[in-house]
Amino acid sequence: MVNDALKGLFLAHRRELQAYLTRKLRDADTAADLTQETFLRYAELGSPTGTTIANERSYLYRTAHNLAVDHVRQRQRRKTDATSADDLAGIADDRPTLEEEADGRQRLERLHEIVNELPELTRSIFTLNRMDGLTYAQVATRLGISDSSVQKHLSRALSHITARLQKQTLK
Numbered sequence: 612m613v614n615d616a617l618k619g620l621f622l623a624h625r626r627e628l629q630a631y632l633t634r635k636l637r638d639a640d641t642a643a644d645l646t647q648e649t650f651l652r653y654a655e656l657g658s659p660t661g662t663t664i665a666n667e668r669s670y671l672y673r674t675a676h677n678l679a680v681d682h683v684r685q686r687q688r689r690k691t692d693a694t695s696a697d698d699l700a701g702i703a704d705d706r707p708t709l710e711e712e713a714d715g716r717q718r719l720e721r722l723h724e725i726v727n728e729l730p731e732l733t734r735s736i737f738t739l740n741r742m743d744g745l746t747y748a749q750v751a752t753r754l755g756i757s758d759s760s761v762q763k764h765l766s767r768a769l770s771h772i773t774a775r776l777q778k779q780t781l782k
Contacts, residue, residue, distance in 0.1 A: 653674065
């Protein structure tokens, strides 16, 4: 009896429901699948609970609409645009070349040598401020000196480093 009622409902509404989904999704195969899923959900609803639906056609359309929305959302989450190899080849590689890496390492080593030429207190102030990011006040507190001393030592450090780097560049 239930199977006959479901079969009658299916025969009465399948075509219009599938046409509705095809218009909505612009994909006849997916529309056919979702139409089947709609009737399957309707059949599962009436099985053990004995639930009755006042307006079956309205229920079918609402279920089909919800399934279509879920399908579109899933498709958008999975969507990735294929990019051709030619398009990828045109993207510049921002990684440094081996020569640039070697040059960078040499300059960094040279900077460490120049910083190590500084007196110990001046080197500590420079390192705490410029490398560790501490403020003048934080450096002063940590080293037990005044803000003014921090500024003077930092000024000497920067002058020394700048002069040595310029001298090196001119060679």
